[in-house]
Amino acid sequence: MAGGGNSGDARGGRALLRIGLGALGVAAFVALWDAAYVFNWAPRGTLPDPFAVPGALLAEWRGDRLLPAVGSSLVHYVWGLGVGTVLGFGVGLLSATSRVFDDAHYMLARILRPIPPLAWVVFAIAWFQVSHAGAAFVISIGVFWVNYFATAAGVRDVDPRYYELARAFGHGGFIKRVGSVTLPGAAPGILSGMRTGVGQAWMTLIAAELLGVPGMGQEMNAAAGVGAYDAVVVYMLAISLIYTLSDGLFALIEKRLLRWRP
Amino acid sequence: MLEVRDLAYRFPGAEAPVFEGLDFTIGAGEFVALVGGSGVGKSTVLRNVSGLIRPSGGRTTSPQVAERGTRDTAFVFQDTRLLPWRRIRANVGYGLAGLGLSRAEKRARIDEVLTLIGMRDFGPRWPHAVSGGQAQRVGLARALAVHPRLLLMDEPFSAVDALTRQRLQDELLEIWRRLRMAVLFVTHDIAEAVYLADRVCVLRGAPADIVFDEAVPAARPHRRNDPDLQAFAVRVADHL
Numbered sequence: 001m002a003g004g005g006n007s008g009d010a011r012g013g014r015a016l017l018r019i020g021l022g023a024l025g026v027a028a029f030v031a032l033w034d035a036a037y038v039f040n041w042a043p044r045g046t047l048p049d050p051f052a053v054p055g056a057l058l059a060e061w062r063g064d065r066l067l068p069a070v071g072s073s074l075v076h077y078v079w080g081l082g083v084g085t086v087l088g089f090g091v092g093l094l095s096a097t098s099r100v101f102d103d104a105h106y107m108l109a110r111i112l113r114p115i116p117p118l119a120w121v122v123f124a125i126a127w128f129q130v131s132h133a134g135a136a137f138v139i140s141i142g143v144f145w146v147n148y149f150a151t152a153a154g155v156r157d158v159d160p161r162y163y164e165l166a167r168a169f170g171h172g173g174f175i176k177r178v179g180s181v182t183l184p185g186a187a188p189g190i191l192s193g194m195r196t197g198v199g200q201a202w203m204t205l206i207a208a209e210l211l212g213v214p215g216m217g218q219e220m221n222a223a224a225g226v227g228a229y230d231a232v233v234v235y236m237l238a239i240s241l242i243y244t245l246s247d248g249l250f251a252l253i254e255k256r257l258l259r260w261r262p
Numbered sequence: 263m264l265e266v267r268d269l270a271y272r273f274p275g276a277e278a279p280v281f282e283g284l285d286f287t288i289g290a291g292e293f294v295a296l297v298g299g300s301g302v303g304k305s306t307v308l309r310n311v312s313g314l315i316r317p318s319g320g321r322t323t324s325p326q327v328a329e330r331g332t333r334d335t336a337f338v339f340q341d342t343r344l345l346p347w348r349r350i351r352a353n354v355g356y357g358l359a360g361l362g363l364s365r366a367e368k369r370a371r372i373d374e375v376l377t378l379i380g381m382r383d384f385g386p387r388w389p390h391a392v393s394g395g396q397a398q399r400v401g402l403a404r405a406l407a408v409h410p411r412l413l414l415m416d417e418p419f420s421a422v423d424a425l426t427r428q429r430l431q432d433e434l435l436e437i438w439r440r441l442r443m444a445v446l447f448v449t450h451d452i453a454e455a456v457y458l459a460d461r462v463c464v465l466r467g468a469p470a471d472i473v474f475d476e477a478v479p480a481a482r483p484h485r486r487n488d489p490d491l492q493a494f495a496v497r498v499a500d501h502l
Contacts, residue, residue, distance in 0.1 A: 165339070168337040170360050187347070261390075262390040
């Protein structure tokens with residue numbers, strides 16, 4: 001018992017030390033940033049005072065710009081992430097389970113895959129004009145590829161001996177096989193891809209909104225246009241916060257779904 | 263119970279069959295051990311009999327009149343092959359889908375076989391939380407849950423330590439004595455074969471054939487140190 005208590009104390013102490021060092025790292029970064037501001041290491045007027053950021057946050061909040069921008073970005077995010085995830089998962093699953101489909105689409109995939117999501121912005125504007133759908137479309141492309149490759153690789157990596165087991169115990173049909181072996185066996189890879197997609201969607205979101213769709217990207221663009229770089233930082237920190245929350249939520253779901261792992 | 267006639271199998275792309283012309287039968291409730299060296303095709307025979315792979319020639323006939331809630335054959339794998347994402351109960355009940363059993367009947371069937379293998383309390387555990395011997399018992403329970411008329415066992419105890427192996431052999435014999443299904447037990451361990459089986463067949467050659475097929479000359483229950491069994495084991499070894 002005493003040993004267990006000591007071990008628990010040691011873990012608690014290590015956690016506190018980690019938090020302390022982490023906070024120190026953030027403080028050092030802010031100090032460096034402040035020094036850069038004070039000594040004008042960046043072109044004058046392009047680097048905000050870090051201590052002005054709380055005031056800028058208050059101004060964005062009171063100006064009724066922050067929450068609508070966050071809400072609008074979330075609409076793009078949820079649609080883009082949802083559509084990209086579902087399609088990427090579906091096409092990835094099909095490519096790993098159907099030889100004919102895999103043969104029919106692999107060349108097309110190799111042609112399209114290297115094209116960055118943002119290269120589709122011009123088509124997004126042409127097809128959807130400057131709209132929520134256009135931003136969601138651009139986001140969904142990046143998310144699609146992440147999920148497509150993760151799902152296809154995850155399914156291909158499932159131990160083939162489990163398929164023999166499925167056949168031996170009456171689960172040889174496609175639906176039963178996929179439900180009892182393919183999806184649970186590939187779940188670690190699929191969920192890892194989905195989690196990457198959750199992050200990827202945020203990366204693409206802001207750039208997609210720079211085309212003028214209301215959201216945090218547009219607000220950042222507008223603020224930078226009038227030299228309000230402290231407001232730009234407010235939106236950057238808002239993105240960081242929302243990403244951390246969404247990633248944390250997904251990590252909880254992932255942990256729950258993969259609780260069978262040792 | 264099972265009749266195998268002129269069975270042959272050639273792996274895709276292979277020039278020669280791994281075995282050909284195999285003839286043997288297994289009577290209802292009979293325990294038959296199939297012995298042979300590594301790579302001779304013992305496991306392939308089992309897969310042919312179970313229908314997991316299609317023979318290149320010959321045929322296997324079994325009654326194929328599985329009653330409701332049963333399967334004609336059930337397989338116990340060498341590597342246990344428990345699905346890591348299903349709890350022990352769900353692994354045991356894996357073969358019960360599609361057999362026309364109600365949910366209550368499935369629950370009762372799972373309880374029945376978990377009790378039979380002495381793991382009634384292990385149902386909620388994940389496979390990674392049981393030992394190698396326990397995992398092998400669960401693999402056996404999964405097969406027993408479908409009330410098979412023929413149990414196909416592919417070197418099921420080869421990966422456990424000697425003590426656990428002897429214990430599992432005795433447990434298997436006790437279960438077989440109570441349920442009396444036919445068993446085709448593949449092993450490379452002659453002592454195991456003569457201790458467990460009513461009859462021992464030896465598979466040898468390339469392509470392989472059954473070169474020895476005799477009843478074990480001892481009344482049950484077999485004793486490990488029975489001189490008759492040991493003499494029989496020497497005769498089996500002579501044919502390997």
